[in-house]
Amino acid sequence: MAHVADSHGHGHKPEGVFEQYEDLHQQQSTYVLGMWSFLVTEVMFFGVMFMSYLLYRWKYQDMFYQIHHDLSWQLGGLNTANLLFSSFAVVMAVRCAQLKQNGSVLKWLGVVQLCAFGFLAIKAIEYKAKYDHGHLMLIPGNNFQWHDTAIPAGIGKLFYSLYFAMTGLHGVHVVIGILIFGVMMLLYAKKSHLVQNDYIPLELCGLYWHFVDLVWIFLYPLFYLIPK
Amino acid sequence: MKNFHAEHHIQSFGFYFKTFVLLAILMVATIVAAQIPDWFPGTAHFLKETMVGSILMNTIALGIASAKVYLVVSNFMGVKFADNVTKMYALTGFVWVTLMGIMFIDYWTRPWEEVKGWENKAPGAMPRGSASGDDEFGNVGKQQEIRPYQQ
Amino acid sequence: MSDVIIGTGKGTAVGAPQPDPNTPRVNYLNVSHTLSSWLLTKDHKRIAMLYLFSISIFFAVGGAAAGMVRAELMFPRGSLLQSEGYNRMFTAHGVIMIFFFLLVAIPAVFGNFLIPLMIGARDLAFPRLNLLSWYLYMIAGTLGVTAMLFGGVDVGWTFYTPLSSMYSNGQVTIAILAAFLAGFSSIATAVNFIATIHKMRAPGMTWDKLPLYVWGHYATSVIIILGTPVVAMTLLLVVLERTFGIGFFSPELGGDPVLFQHMFWFYSHPAVYIMILPGFSVISEIIACFSRKKIFGYHFVAYSSMAIAGLGFLVWGHHMYVSSQSMYQGTVFSLLSFLVAIPSAVKVFNWCATMYKGSVWLASPMIYAISFLGLFVIGGLTGMYLAAMATDVHLTATYFIVAHFHYVMVGGTVTAFMGALHFWWPKMTGKMYPENIARYNALIVFIGFNLTFLPQFVAGYLGMPRRYHYYPAEYQPWMILSTTGSTVLGFGMIVPVFYLLWSLKKGKDAGPNPWGAKGLEWETESPPDPHNFHHIPVVTAPVYDYDAEAEERELQGEN
Numbered sequence A: 001m002a003h004v005a006d007s008h009g010h011g012h013k014p015e016g017v018f019e020q021y022e023d024l025h026q027q028q029s030t031y032v033l034g035m036w037s038f039l040v041t042e043v044m045f046f047g048v049m050f051m052s053y054l055l056y057r058w059k060y061q062d063m064f065y066q067i068h069h070d071l072s073w074q075l076g077g078l079n080t081a082n083l084l085f086s087s088f089a090v091v092m093a094v095r096c097a098q099l100k101q102n103g104s105v106l107k108w109l110g111v112v113q114l115c116a117f118g119f120l121a122i123k124a125i126e127y128k129a130k131y132d133h134g135h136l137m138l139i140p141g142n143n144f145q146w147h148d149t150a151i152p153a154g155i156g157k158l159f160y161s162l163y164f165a166m167t168g169l170h171g172v173h174v175v176i177g178i179l180i181f182g183v184m185m186l187l188y189a190k191k192s193h194l195v196q197n198d199y200i201p202l203e204l205c206g207l208y209w210h211f212v213d214l215v216w217i218f219l220y221p222l223f224y225l226i227p228k
Numbered sequence B: 001m002k003n004f005h006a007e008h009h010i011q012s013f014g015f016y017f018k019t020f021v022l023l024a025i026l027m028v029a030t031i032v033a034a035q036i037p038d039w040f041p042g043t044a045h046f047l048k049e050t051m052v053g054s055i056l057m058n059t060i061a062l063g064i065a066s067a068k069v070y071l072v073v074s075n076f077m078g079v080k081f082a083d084n085v086t087k088m089y090a091l092t093g094f095v096w097v098t099l100m101g102i103m104f105i106d107y108w109t110r111p112w113e114e115v116k117g118w119e120n121k122a123p124g125a126m127p128r129g130s131a132s133g134d135d136e137f138g139n140v141g142k143q144q145e146i147r148p149y150q151q
Numbered sequence C: 001m002s003d004v005i006i007g008t009g010k011g012t013a014v015g016a017p018q019p020d021p022n023t024p025r026v027n028y029l030n031v032s033h034t035l036s037s038w039l040l041t042k043d044h045k046r047i048a049m050l051y052l053f054s055i056s057i058f059f060a061v062g063g064a065a066a067g068m069v070r071a072e073l074m075f076p077r078g079s080l081l082q083s084e085g086y087n088r089m090f091t092a093h094g095v096i097m098i099f100f101f102l103l104v105a106i107p108a109v110f111g112n113f114l115i116p117l118m119i120g121a122r123d124l125a126f127p128r129l130n131l132l133s134w135y136l137y138m139i140a141g142t143l144g145v146t147a148m149l150f151g152g153v154d155v156g157w158t159f160y161t162p163l164s165s166m167y168s169n170g171q172v173t174i175a176i177l178a179a180f181l182a183g184f185s186s187i188a189t190a191v192n193f194i195a196t197i198h199k200m201r202a203p204g205m206t207w208d209k210l211p212l213y214v215w216g217h218y219a220t221s222v223i224i225i226l227g228t229p230v231v232a233m234t235l236l237l238v239v240l241e242r243t244f245g246i247g248f249f250s251p252e253l254g255g256d257p258v259l260f261q262h263m264f265w266f267y268s269h270p271a272v273y274i275m276i277l278p279g280f281s282v283i284s285e286i287i288a289c290f291s292r293k294k295i296f297g298y299h300f301v302a303y304s305s306m307a308i309a310g311l312g313f314l315v316w317g318h319h320m321y322v323s324s325q326s327m328y329q330g331t332v333f334s335l336l337s338f339l340v341a342i343p344s345a346v347k348v349f350n351w352c353a354t355m356y357k358g359s360v361w362l363a364s365p366m367i368y369a370i371s372f373l374g375l376f377v378i379g380g381l382t383g384m385y386l387a388a389m390a391t392d393v394h395l396t397a398t399y400f401i402v403a404h405f406h407y408v409m410v411g412g413t414v415t416a417f418m419g420a421l422h423f424w425w426p427k428m429t430g431k432m433y434p435e436n437i438a439r440y441n442a443l444i445v446f447i448g449f450n451l452t453f454l455p456q457f458v459a460g461y462l463g464m465p466r467r468y469h470y471y472p473a474e475y476q477p478w479m480i481l482s483t484t485g486s487t488v489l490g491f492g493m494i495v496p497v498f499y500l501l502w503s504l505k506k507g508k509d510a511g512p513n514p515w516g517a518k519g520l521e522w523e524t525e526s527p528p529d530p531h532n533f534h535h536i537p538v539v540t541a542p543v544y545d546y547d548a549e550a551e552e553r554e555l556q557g558e559n
Helices: A024-059 A061-070 A073-098 A102-131 A153-189 A200-224 B013-039 B041-049 B051-076 B084-108 C035-039 C044-073 C083-102 C105-119 C127-149 C163-167 C172-199 C212-244 C257-291 C298-314 C327-355 C364-387 C389-395 C399-429 C435-462 C473-506 C548-558
Strands: none
Touching: A024 A061, A024 A153, A024 A200, A024 B084, A024 C172, A024 C212, A024 C257, A061 A153, A073 A102, A073 A200, A073 B013, A073 B051, A102 A153, A153 A200, A153 C212, A200 B013, A200 B051, B013 B041, B013 B051, B041 B051, B084 C212, B084 C257, B084 C298, B084 C327, C044 C083, C044 C105, C044 C127, C044 C399, C044 C473, C083 C127, C083 C172, C083 C257, C083 C399, C105 C127, C105 C172, C105 C212, C105 C257, C105 C399, C127 C172, C163 C212, C172 C212, C212 C257, C212 C298, C257 C298, C257 C327, C257 C364, C257 C399, C298 C327, C327 C364, C327 C389, C364 C389, C364 C399, C364 C435, C399 C435, C399 C473, C435 C473
């Protein structure tokens, strides 16, 4: 029994199925589950930040409410719309990949990239405004300056620490998203066999991007629209 | 179940578009809800100064956010059509992150003794800032006193 | 051998040609010999061997640090090190042992090697991710050891704020980044295990037939994906506080140090289950095999792993009774901490019941397993002292704590690791080690361990604080006993290196199943084929289908 000849029959596996899998279905559902368990870690990852936010927001509710007027809800709203639309573009790209319409996939991914860069551009405008906020610098660190006499500087710094830490981490995720969608576009443009037989790689990138969207869906009301 | 990703389960353009429109509506709703105290000064006192109003406003904001998250997770991320294991994992993260909230029992049931005057201390300074030396970041901590054990 | 039917899987029945006796059989070790074939391998068995090699090195480094600490503590006024050196040394010991040995040892070595074999898969679900996790681990380990050697870290492995974020000089930032990367390495492994265990089981391998080893690793992986990102983010916030002064954790900036402790222990208490659950799962396999009995209460042992994974997240506050945490919350955590003892006790009782009237064979893995039982019971029950708020106030931050968690971590996890190493070494290498030396060595480890840590219970109970290296002379006898024991323990850890390496060259061939164990991994050759199985097996037999009486009759018949 032990010495049975090597007879895996890789030959009759459909193209695009890696050797550890039996068939495409097993491979696809494994990939989706793996991605979801990774997204669980991402949820917990951001969870720490949200818990810190909750604690300090609870403790300094009034002052956080006053400080948040410095943030522009219009720009934040623009970015929310931006990300929501990019999420829609991603599902459309995945749908086209399922229908094997290469050209449309590329178009929709282009839309996603536009949205992502737009998001970063708006974010840059906002960060810039904080960088020279009336000749003051609101970025925590050595040069943090505060002039608002009504609100103690320390609390202002806490608010901006939370703001920059959370939106910054989210921004890093957006940048990573741009990179992986860039790779995807390259693969689709080159008609790589990795994506021709299987739409799942794009679906996984999509799941990641939706997660980035989810984080922003919470960040927007928590920072830009703080109710008192 | 076997072919849950197979061709005939590709969702229609309309399904995705409707979801997107719904999300957009919810986004507008959350913005509008947040501006109501400013646009209708009559409501400002109730919504801003009373506890009930505050709870109401926060609940609305987070409720709308949760609804948006539900839509994205179920429709865009395809959890609605996924197998049970995937559904379980999709739920697990969001449920588990709330367990961290147990720590709020702590903050709720003990006083928080602040360092006196921390909030007005020179805000530009780094935490280890003082004038007498450098650490690895060009800032100084309190000079560490190393006292040998005296018996 | 009708317990598991190796079927032809997908109907690819091909007659098995007889192997040529002159050419050695191709296995995962000899399939190719180049360095790049090891460094770029996607084979889970080779990655496991890479891990085995690298964790051994980190274990040696951490052990050397422990040796320095013990040598220093021989004398009440210190002998070797200055105060700062001592602080850096125990931090190095803690950080290296926890982040680069205990958290990864059993899952990354034996989990990687065995899970696909046990469930009848060709490989883990994501082989590239698996390799990436090893590289992340190596980068993290190198960074960590570098930080320890150049500059050092003196904050303890817990990185408590505001010491770590504001006051401590030294390479705290680098050490934290190392811990962060090590976290992502274990997340990669855990994601791999979860996807593999859910989706890649062989036909017929239902959840009811999964070896308890796989159950234990599944529970571990769930804890890793739920917990590790929390500590990663928390430590990242410490770095941000060090560099930008964001002030979440430092009272001088308006933060709360207890917030750090909450978030740190939210992970780090479940982390002790990340360390011990794989140990449990190893012990289940060994005890079933060497008692020649189906594990008693299979379902209870399996579900208790999941219960530990769940409850483990609800007890973190028992690390913080004296940290100004609200006493009301302390009460809640105390109650929940007692609850988490239940599933652990379920396991211990079931193992004992498995051995009862079993046909016990005291091979070296079994000696390790039995010493695990004794040591873990002591470690677990002293945990109850610490779960009770009133006694904890007296015992916390004393050597009692140190002894308690070493009984669980070393007496538990490291003993289980040694047991696993001896149990599966023939499978991994195809060679048998000298069994008698291994048995005596297991006894040496047991004696050395107890000699090291039992005195610490006493010293701690009498009030000797941990992390102090100048101490009142009345504690010296206990410390001398402990240091003596640690020498014996160190000897017991070094000996296996020699005889295991010797066995690679000179050991006799083990054959596919030297222990007569049940389970799919024993159905392949030793060492296994690069593709694990020649056919995907079809599982029809129940799990742990041991029958001591039948084996006995078979032996009698042979005679």
